């Protein structure tokens with residue numbers, strides 16, 4: 001028991017990874033994304049589980065995140081997707097990290113190491129935005145090995161938009177030009193979670209890069225088909241009740257008196273706040289599971305404390321556990337529900353869980 005903690009299920013993590021592997025088949029390698037501390041599930045622990053399950057590649061955003069994996073004994077190949085800063089380049093070779101290259105001028109700067117070239121096929125963020133011919137010339141001009149060719153989609157859950165198809169077309173033009181020039185990278189990858197879950201099979205090529213699906217989530221999209229497989233949330237989020245008390249009708253609660261008791265009520269003050277990552281936007285909006293039922297958040301979420309209505313559960317007392325993500329009796333709530341209530345996205349709720357929150361692996 002702690003004041004605020006998350007429970008991470010190694011079994012569910014392994015099951016999600018294997019379900020994805022099975023769904024894409026043996027000819028497609030699965031490179032799980034463990035950036036942002038594995039979406040706050042703990043990169044070192046998650047990497048240990050996934051590599052034991054057979055993951056040969058892991059993807060992170062930064063060189064720092066790659067070094068973190070190496071320091072924790074992760075021997076798998078590691079792709080740095082989010083750009084390598086000039087002063088970080090010597091670390092690539094030293095720690096056997098593989099960069100995604102986003103600028104043709106960088107091919108000559110990284111030295112003789114294998115690299116993945118990222119094409120900006122229309123997302124307008126990272127990746128090379130050059131003509132197929134310029135790309136072929138730059139690849140041919142350097143001895144470094146083009147090991148992978150990749151792109152990333154901006155709107156892959158949205159089946160009412162032509163953007164993904166247009167991106168595939170742009171990407172294929174680069175790939176064909178490279179192939180005509182005698183360059184056939186070993187790995188070709190485009191798909192993150194959504195094109196795997198809402199299958200866009202032609203984007204799978206021979207590698208996929210699922211992140212959030214590994215942790216049990218995906219994004220339902222516009223006019224999207226049914227998800228290809230079932231994944232389950234890996235993380236449960238709990239907190240302890242610090243104080244229970246009765247308050248009278250008409251009492252103001254918390255900062256700014258954002259809530260006034262509509263009736264006599266029993267409240268619980270919880271050991272969780274926005275410093276733990278509970279979105280402040282859940283003030284007066286969100287719910288927390290207590291005593292087997294959703295209990296409304298009353299007033300402002302404060303830095304270290306949050307107040308809920310537990311009039312329905314008179315047996316609850318200080319030291320009892322409430323559930324932010326997970327299940328309590330018949331009641332269930334996941335990061336997607338919290339995100340909807342807070343007006344944000346599932347990714348941001350998970351990544352927002354702060355370092356103060358203890359992690360327990362079960």
Ligand SMILES: *Cc1c(COP(=O)(O)O)cnc(C)c1O
Pocket residue numbers: 033035081152191192193194209210211212213
């Ligand atoms: C984060 C990221 C992914 C994984 O995205 P999910 O939606 O979590 O599956 C894949 N590729 C790139 C380039 C990314 O930045």
